Amino acid sequence: MSTHTTTTPVKQFSLLPYIIITAFILFGSYIGFMVYGAMQSEVNLVSKDYYAEELAYSQRMKQLQETQQLEQPIHIVSAEMAEQLVIQFPKELAKAEGIVHLFRPSDEKLDVVLKLELSPEGLQNINTASLAKGHWRVQVTGKLNGKEYYQAQDVTL
Secondary structure, three states: OOOOOOOOOOOOOOOHHHHHHHHHHHHHHHHHHHHHHHHHOOOOOOOOOHHHHHHOHHHHHHHHHHHHOOOOOOEEEEEOOOOEEEEEOOHHHOOOEEEEEEEOOOOHHHOEEEEOOOOOOOEEEEEOOOOOOOEEEEEEEEEEOOEEEEEEEEEEO
16 A cells, blocks of 8 residues: 655745735826826916917017117116116107016016106116016016017016
8 A cells, every 4th residue: 555645735925916016006196196296286378368469479579670770778687786677768768658567487476567667867766675586577668759669688686
């Protein structure tokens, strides 16, 4: 008589399936978090009515052409130490009427529109103490005797 012994194979416990499932869950959670974060971020367009502004492009080009024909250019200077923004028109345009648009590209809520109020010398000083520090685009539009003038300049306050 022969003794025949049967041994049952011992199952080994493996962590590999649990690691793979955990990795998929973590990856899916990460992607979900990134999508949620992207959907919550605010997108500031340069302008809400950009289409209307594109239609006014030819008028803006005419204003720039009039400005370039001036003997003295329109100057926009940031005096950081005095917390002032100085706009200087040529003296012959000291009676011009228009607007000064302080445009903040990163946040439209900070934009400021002021009336152009030039001194007899053609100067306007704007106090910048209340404005947020950083990059601003100053757009000045003036009108006198049926001619319109435009000057834009980037400044850092």
